[in-house]
Amino acid sequence: MKTSINGVILAGGLSSRFSCKDKAHLKIREKKILDYIYDVFKDLFNQITIVTSNPLHCIEWNCNIAADIFPVKSSLTGIHTGLFFSSTSHTFFSACDLPFLKKEVVETIIERVNPSDDVIIPETSTGIEPLCAVYSSRCLKPVADNIVRRKFKIQSFFNQVRVKRINEEVLRKKDSELLSFFNINTPED
Template sequence: EVLLVTNNPLQYLSWDLTIVMDLFPIRCPLTGIHAGLFHTSAPHAFITACDTPFLKKDVIRALLEELEPKWDVVVPVTQEGSQPLCAIYSKRCIKPIEGQLSAEDAKILKFYPKVKVKEIREAQLRPADPHLISFVNINTPEDLSASETMSSDDLK
C-alpha cells in the first residue's frame, strides 16, 4: 500500500496510488505523518518526505529488520540527529500526535517520549548506505546544486 499525503491532490490524480490529505489545519510534516497513519490499513507505516531523492531501499530494509511489535517508532539517528522523516511509525502514534497537533505543536520529536522508540544508529545504517545519502534533503536551489556535485560513488 502506497499513500501520498498532500494538500494539492489534483496535481497527482494521474499517479497510480492512493492520495490522502492532512486532517489538521496546521501545515507541517507531523500532520502528514498523522494523515498517513490514519489512512493506512497496516499497523505500521514507513514514512518519508518528498525532498529526499536519494533514499536507498536498503535503508528501509534495515529499519524494517529492527521493527518489532513493541516499537511505536523505528527511527534512524545520524550525526545530524534523529531522522523522523525516514522512519517507521505505528498506528499507536496517532493519539499522541493528535494531542500534540490539537495543542498546535508541530515538532515531530516532541511526541516521542509518549511512545516506544527504537533508534537505529549510524553504524547500523552505513552497510545499507555508506555515505548516508538517504538523508540528503533537496529544499533549495543551493541544495540542488550541492547534490549535483556528488560523485557517482556517493550515489551507489
C-alpha cells in the first residue's frame, strides 16, 4: 500500500572512495544499487524524487529528478533539496548506497510519523541513521540556515526541531541483522 508521504533518494554524493565512480550505478548481482532502493520506493511512494548532482545520470528511473539547490556537496544539501521539492508535510529520505534496504523497515519508520514530529529517525547501537529517516517540511528553514552557516552535519539542526527516535529492538523485528542500514562505502563492501 502506498503512503501519503513522498520518498527521496539521495544520489549526489562524492563517492570519493570509489575512484570517482558513481555509487548509485554500481552493480551488485547484475543490478544497480539505485535499482534496489527504487524497487522498495515504487511500492511505497506515489512521488519519488532522486536528488543528484548529475541529473542526466538518473533519467532511466521513472521519477522526479532534482539537482542540489545549494552548490555544496553534502547530504544536508540533498535533504534541503528533497524537502524543497516535496509536496507533502513529511518526506522519507534514503541514501543511494543502501542496497539491502527492506520495505518493512521503511514501513516501520513511516508508521511512526506523527504530524507534530519533525524527524523520525532509526537509532541502533552504532548510532542514528539520518539517511534512512523521515523529515518534515518544518526542517527546511533550519536545514537551509545550517547550510548557509556551513554546518553540514545532519544532526546539527536537530536541537531546533522535534525528533522521534525508533529504537533498535523495534527495527530488528523487521530486519533482524539490520542490513537495511548497511551502506556501501568502498568497492570491497
